[in-house]
Amino acid sequence: xxxxxxxxxxxxxxxxxxxxxxxxxxxxxxxxxxxxxxxxxxxxxxxxxxxxxxxxxxxxxxxxxxxxxxxxxxxxxxxxxxxxxxxxxxxxxxxxxxxxxxxxxxxxxxxxxxxxxxxxxxxxxxxxxxxxxxxxxxxxxxxxxxxxxxxxxxxxxxxxxxxxxxxxxxxxxxxxxxxxxxxxxxxxxxxxxxxxxxxxxxxxxxxxxxxxxx
Numbered sequence: 001x002x003x004x005x006x007x008x009x010x011x012x013x014x015x016x017x018x019x020x021x022x023x024x025x026x027x028x029x030x031x032x033x034x035x036x037x038x039x040x041x042x043x044x045x046x047x048x049x050x051x052x053x054x055x056x057x058x059x060x061x062x063x064x065x066x067x068x069x070x071x072x073x074x075x076x077x078x079x080x081x082x083x084x085x086x087x088x089x090x091x092x093x094x095x096x097x098x099x100x101x102x103x104x105x106x107x108x109x110x111x112x113x114x115x116x117x118x119x120x121x122x123x124x125x126x127x128x129x130x131x132x133x134x135x136x137x138x139x140x141x142x143x144x145x146x147x148x149x150x151x152x153x154x155x156x157x158x159x160x161x162x163x164x165x166x167x168x169x170x171x172x173x174x175x176x177x178x179x180x181x182x183x184x185x186x187x188x189x190x191x192x193x194x195x196x197x198x199x200x201x202x203x204x205x206x207x208x209x210x211x212x213x214x
Contacts, residue, residue, distance in 0.1 A: 024135070034135075036149050036157070038123070066092055066105045120163035122176055126156040127189045138184050146183035 025032040037045075047057050060080040067074050073092045078084045094102025103110060129148045130136045136148040147159040163171070163179055171179075177189070 036151050038151050038155070063096075063101050063105075066102055068106065118161070118163065120158075120160045120171060120176075120179065122158050122171070123151065124156055124158055124176065125154050126158070127154070128184075128187055129156055140183050144183055146180060 024034050027034065050057055062078045064076040064078050064084060066076070072088055072090060075087045075089070075092055076084055077087060092102060094100045096102060126148060129150075132150045132154075135150070138146040138148075144162055145160065149157045149159070151157055158176075158180070160179055160183065164175075181187070
């Protein structure tokens with residue numbers, strides 16, 4: 001069964017300050033490009049695929065506890081009315097982030113270390129970034145980058161490490177424009193749809209329950 005996805009296909013990543021261009025068509029994929037989609041469309045496609053496979057995505061259902069037992073896993077779930085039910089399966093996949101309740105419930109170790117820098121991520125309307133079939137990476141003389149990934153119709157996702165923490169609060173439009181001005185070699189104007197600040201980690205946990213790698 002075919003599913004057609006409309007996104008932005010990119011085949012190159014220019015590294016500015018006259019460094020080099022990465023040919024992203026040579027990425028090992030039979031398609032010869034990378035595809036960029038807004039997050040809500042990615043989630044829509046994943047939900048549709050779950051339904052095709054006979055699954056159900058339930059909103060407002062909370063994981064209360066989970067226990068491993070002789071080749072199976074039992075999960076206790078609670079709905080919005082407070083009713084609890086048990087679900088037994090071969091595996092539980094915990095995709096619930098760095099503070100995973102699945103991992104905490106199983107007492108799994110979370111080995112690894114955080115990255116030394118925070119990241120700013122924003123979906124914005126950009127003017128002046130460059131070709132819309134390429135990912136653009138701009139580097140200041142001190143190495144601080146601005147990464148621009150095209151999404152669609154002048155919408156871009158920008159990523160900037162070491163952009164300040166702000167106590168975990170998202171940056172304002174003025175702060176985003178100021179950071180873009182500092183890191184881009186030319187005037188690039190931005191107008192954000194949404195923005196977030198996060199710190200990443202490379203850690204692993206595992207067992208009969210599969211917990212995501214952050």
